[in-house]
Amino acid sequence: MLKLKLEALEHPAPGSVDVNDRKVFASTILWLEDQKIRQYKIEDREDLRKVDELEIWEQAYENYKYDLSMPQFVTPLEEITWLLGYAIRLEFLDAPESYKDINSIEVSKQQNKSIAPSIKAENFFDNMDFNHKDFIAGVRALATKLKIPQHPNHLILLEAVARVVHERLSPSAKNRQAITGTPFPFEKGNDVVSDDSALDYPVRILRLLQIQSLRELQTKINETIVAVQDLIANPKTDTKLGKVGR
Known part of the structure; x- marks a missing residue:
């Protein structure tokens, strides 16, 4: 969460802030004051800039917390978390209209868009x-x-x-092989497929197409049966495992 807040505030190195390193902590507080919070005038930040002189900086930091009305916290992590939240609130109050279109739905869309793989169609069709x-x-x-x-x-x-x-x-x-011979005159059959003479011819064609589809299905079934028989009709045995007698 600390890293996300630093990223939101555009910190130059959000992943390298170690709150347990007092000098790094002091430098981060100074960056927040200079870039985001601006509680003091520039000339009044002199003691906060003395991050190499921690005794002076600590006293300046205590005064800084008092001037910001920061609640009492126990750890540096709690303090910097509060300061980051305070800085983010100030950023929003400076230009609230620029954030009016940002909501959970839009953020979710952007995240899904960035996660979704980019697929380039290589098929001409x-x-x-x-x-x-x-x-x-x-x-x-x-x-x-x-x-x-x-x-x-x-x-x-x-x-x-x-x-x-x-x-x-x-x-x-x-x-x-090409089919030779005289085609069967299916349109002249003795059976009556349809009482409507206009439908009799196309219905006969559909019936032949259905028969052809059934034949293709039967051929595939036969091929499957043969393939299965090839697998089970030729068992392979390991004679080394055999025993003679008890």
Whole structure:
């Protein structure tokens, strides 16, 4: 707390004030009087300046405490704490309007701001405006090149582009054998998916997409089962631990 008060008063060395060192203590009292309290006129501070002559300074300090109406304290720490609080109060009374905007909420905000880490975005996409007209035009041009139907929402269209790129142009897709043959005419099935003829076709498409998602899920489940079997079906034993007989 002593250091914080000294910092608030802009002491040149708040961390090095040792109140148990009488000369340092005397120098700090003199600094407070010269810079902050100013109880005496400059010419009346002569004895307080004699920090190298402690007998003279001690008598001047006793008079100084009396003139300030300082309460009786036992330790130097209590005395300097009171003097610091007194100096801070004088600082406030000199210009109260400059402190009117300082409160616990603002101080907390400043502390949190100083503690919060400064993160610089290194990803190019973090600074991109996804609603810029050039970006939207680029998404639609890419969709046209990939023969993807246009959608009113360019972000949904971008998701479709990403899926097509993943399914057809990713490294794993390049080694995949192309599907040949005649596509199944799902729109000509005998089953009735929807009573509304306008909805029947899109509902059939959604059903096929759901089947595809289930197949992908089943593939991942099978891969997980195989991986677990590889771990438990090949136990390693240490024959050195084996015993023969009793």
